[in-house]
Amino acid sequence: xxxxxxxxxxxxxxxxxxxxxxxxxxxxxxxxxxxxxxxxxxxxxxxxxxxxxxxxxxxxxxxxxxxxxxxxxxxxxxxxxxxxxxxxxxxxxxxxxxxxxxxxxxxxxxxxxxxxxxxxxxxxxxxxxxxxxxxxxxxxxxxxxxxxxxxxxxxxxxxxxxxxxxxxxxxxxxxxxxxxxxxxx
Amino acid sequence: xxxxxxxxxxxxxxxxxxxxxxxxxxxxxxxxxxxxxxxxxxxxxxxxxxxxxxxxxxxxxxxxxxxxxxxxxxxxxxxxxxxxxxxxxxxxxxxxxxxxxxxxxxxxxxxx
Numbered sequence: 437x438x439x440x441x442x443x444x445x446x447x448x449x450x451x452x453x454x455x456x457x458x459x460x461x462x463x464x465x466x467x468x469x470x471x472x473x474x475x476x477x478x479x480x481x482x483x484x485x486x487x488x489x490x491x492x493x494x495x496x497x498x499x500x501x502x503x504x505x506x507x508x509x510x511x512x513x514x515x516x517x518x519x520x521x522x523x524x525x526x527x528x529x530x531x532x533x534x535x536x537x538x539x540x541x542x543x544x545x546x547x548x549x550x551x552x553x554x555x556x557x558x559x560x561x562x563x564x565x566x567x568x569x570x571x572x573x574x575x576x577x578x579x580x581x582x583x584x585x586x587x588x589x590x591x592x593x594x595x596x597x598x599x600x601x602x603x604x605x606x607x608x609x610x611x612x613x614x615x616x617x618x619x620x621x
Numbered sequence: 622x623x624x625x626x627x628x629x630x631x632x633x634x635x636x637x638x639x640x641x642x643x644x645x646x647x648x649x650x651x652x653x654x655x656x657x658x659x660x661x662x663x664x665x666x667x668x669x670x671x672x673x674x675x676x677x678x679x680x681x682x683x684x685x686x687x688x689x690x691x692x693x694x695x696x697x698x699x700x701x702x703x704x705x706x707x708x709x710x711x712x713x714x715x716x717x718x719x720x721x722x723x724x725x726x727x728x729x730x731x732x733x
Contacts (some may be wrong), residue, residue, distance in 0.1 A: 497643075577680075
């Protein structure tokens with residue numbers, strides 16, 4: 437049987453994705469109401485060709501939301517720092533909060549393994565138990581699915597620091613063929 | 622986000638208009654729960670006018686879908702497109718949701 441690669445959350449202080457050389461930086465208060473606005477301030481510096489249908493914005497917004505809500509518990513006095521760098525072929529970000537760190541990383545990996553197993557077996561009944569990752573802190577507004585998508589989207593890596601209160605991510609894009617569009621073509 | 626309900630026989634179609642994000646996705650969940658209290662049994666959620674969804678929006682759809690499945694009632698989600706489709710694909714849930722390409726197709730699906 438074909439074995440699918442299982443992507444996992446990792447934590448590693450020495451991962452090269454934590455190299456901040458030449459990255460821009462912005463700091464935000466942990467204001468839940470402004471998460472999408474903060475995200476737009478970051479995404480506006482990305483070239484249009486990598487914004488593909490708001491997907492980049494959506495994925496960045498999820499990571500900032502995790503930092504504001506789960507990391508800093510929406511404490512307005514706590515900051516979220518975002519380092520970022522964009523080009524037509526990449527999006528590289530580091531998002532850091534002042535929280536205790538993502539303690540449930542191993543539990544999440546275990547949960548995700550079971551989720552992927554259900555998907556592999558097309559067992560949608562069992563999958564119902566693995567569509568949303570919950571912790572004691574989860575509330576009704578938490579979808580519990582953001583990191584599933586993040587691991588798929590950030591194809592160049594999605595890795596936490598040792599303390600797990602910062603996450604670095606890289607998305608690589610294929611360079612689009614440049615050309616002039618001629619009407620009627 | 623705006624929610625409008627229309628009726629086709631005993632099928633209730635919810636037209637969602639706008640962004641399903643962390644600030645408003647709960648509204649759809651609350652609406653469906655209220656409709657369940659009023660004994661609505663067949664639902665179509667039309668996402669034709671939705672161009673943005675995040676994990677809270679997906680979470681709302683998961684909640685609605687699993688609640689309706691547990692109650693043995695009927696649901697179809699119509700017109701998933703663009704980035705909404707991409708986000709659902711990233712979470713690998715395309716097979717989990719009862720999806721149809723149009724409201725017409727959804728009507729056939731729920732009336733089966």
